[in-house]
Amino acid sequence: MLSRRCPPEQSDTPVTTPADAASEQEPERHPDQERAFEPSPGPAFEPAPEPHGARPGARRRPGGRTARIRRQVLDAVLAELGEHGYDGLTTDAVAARAGVHRTTVYRRWGDVGGLLADVLDAAGDDDWQPPDTGSLEGDLRALNEEIQTALTAQPPVVAALIAASFRSEKAAHAQRRLWEDRYARCEIVVTRAVRRGELPPHTEALPLLIAATAPLYHELLLLRTPPDPRLPGRAARAAALAAAAGAFPGAAAADAT
Amino acid sequence: MLSRRCPPEQSDTPVTTPADAASEQEPERHPDQERAFEPSPGPAFEPAPEPHGARPGARRRPGGRTARIRRQVLDAVLAELGEHGYDGLTTDAVAARAGVHRTTVYRRWGDVGGLLADVLDAAGDDDWQPPDTGSLEGDLRALNEEIQTALTAQPPVVAALIAASFRSEKAAHAQRRLWEDRYARCEIVVTRAVRRGELPPHTEALPLLIAATAPLYHELLLLRTPPDPRLPGRAARAAALAAAAGAFPGAAAADAT
Incomplete structure (x- = not known):
């Protein structure tokens, strides 16, 4: 249920502008969406309707760079958290691991609390349903x-x-x-x-x-x-x-x- | 059940030697020992049989300065924790609040984790019993x-x-x-x-x-x-x-x- 795909792929290391960060969304759903009661993100990460720091009226485009960056960053948060716990979690370490510019992380998520909150919001953004066993x-x-x-x-x-x-x-x-x-x-x-x-x-x-x-x-x-x-x-x-x-x-x- | 007597009395501000810290114990029990399932120390603090850092073979004396210092320090930990949470908890702040020398705290408890552990050990050092209501x-x-x-x-x-x-x-x-x-x-x-x-x-x-x-x-x-x-x-x-x-x-x- 929890993905072991950490660290995330490093193939894409874009640097966004604030407009980028606020204007793109990724709509497609991923297949492995069996999730329990907790945050269990991984390769199946999906963007929340409104990422932290997004401008309310910003135009939305499906998929694209912003959604990809979000997935990379949130995967990096989980990888850092799994390896080092909260005390090893810094925006700099997350940015380095995700291969994105540190100002992108800072601008979009603010601080470690913002990153954690977005991980949790993203984890709830699935179509998990409880089991139906008949009793x-x-x-x-x-x-x-x-x-x-x-x-x-x-x-x-x-x-x-x-x-x-x-x-x-x-x-x-x-x-x-x-x-x-x-x-x-x-x-x-x-x-x-x-x-x-x-x-x-x-x-x-x-x-x-x-x-x-x-x-x-x-x-x-x-x-x-x-x-x-x-x-x-x-x-x-x-x-x-x-x-x-x-x-x-x-x-x-x-x-x- | 939880004492509100925070901060502790500041009347006694001794500085101990390592020998002091290891050799004294306070045996008397305090009256308000109704405690629940959690750490609920306060005025009724009592020393654990062997405080952290005590030398195993050290001679024990009933009551005295070491037990008093322990009570002051652990009360200070609780007061700091209640006011500032873990992030505000430092051995220096605890020492200042308890009115004891910082090296005393450092020598006896080591770090914040040692202080917390001793608070929890002390909380278990009572004669709490579960309620007996008849059902x-x-x-x-x-x-x-x-x-x-x-x-x-x-x-x-x-x-x-x-x-x-x-x-x-x-x-x-x-x-x-x-x-x-x-x-x-x-x-x-x-x-x-x-x-x-x-x-x-x-x-x-x-x-x-x-x-x-x-x-x-x-x-x-x-x-x-x-x-x-x-x-x-x-x-x-x-x-x-x-x-x-x-x-x-x-x-x-x-x-x-």
Whole structure:
């Protein structure tokens, strides 16, 4: 799921003007868009609708140099982060690795926080959908497997990105946007389970999804417990059992009690 | 639960020798030792059996200057962390705030990571016990209330400490030791519930406790969701329902299936 294609190709080393940086976009989608709950960019990077620092009214052109530069720069951020962590991350190192001029990076992303925020925004710019296995527990387990894979990947890019988001308000907001988007996409898992009769009507999706996934982040990121192959299934099963027993009644049902 | 007594008293500004730093300990316990799952030091600071940098065979004397300096320095770490976060934390700033010589801090704790690790070790050096409310759900809810209080306190010392532990291997290990100790102490909550017949025999305590508490850390620390007064109870109830339904069968029971 996480690309190992680091560092990015160095074949193109353009230097842009500010107008370049603001005026081009790349619309095509890449095939490998299976993403979990976290930033997992790589060769499939896609531009966000409005890159940081872009002029609001700027004309858009599909594809081109700006999108290519963005991909190179954001791939370089991930490679630097995976190798050196946040403390090794500088706009200069990113520019050098991406093969672009340092003023381009500075002008377009501002600082390391801006770079991290754009990595996270770009990671959310895909068409990832949660797994559909036919059962709530199966869907949650498959989701957790994706999360465990991402959090234990080497180099530890996703873990480093989450850790880095503690260091920058911009990155923290982008990290939160990405998670909110992922949880919103996962609501269909709960809707389907209600429709199948596995869950009480009005089951609230978000707390259920957090209950199912939080133990993964807690053990792998906070407690740094070695990965346990039983963890994704166990957390999924616990959340599914709790939900079936009515642990997440939702606002309407809760008000009625 | 978290002391607001920051900055610490400045009445004592001794300069120690290395021999001082290694030879004195303070044995008396302070009364306000109700602590949650996290570092919550303050006026009740107590020395760990062996401070960082202490010589293994050093003679111990109860109380005294070294213990007082340690308390001042660790209180200063917390105050700096609460005000400025990790990025404002330097051994010099801590020394100045604690009113001790900078070489004392440098010699005894080495660096910021050593200071953070000692804060976390000291936080675990209490006689905190989990709540005993008479029911599993009640115990877990009370525990979660403590966690929510700690994670949302102002200044955000606990959140800053956890974030800082991503920056230093020493602090990360100490954070993990503290959590492991807290979870171990909480196993009695599960034992009591099994004894009361609320849970199946052989219910595994640790995954149950993580399921109950992880949503708090996830929402308040990672997602940065505004505190929800229903969160502690909801996470407790979900974990209790899942556990009662057999979600945490333990190794023996799981092997038998």
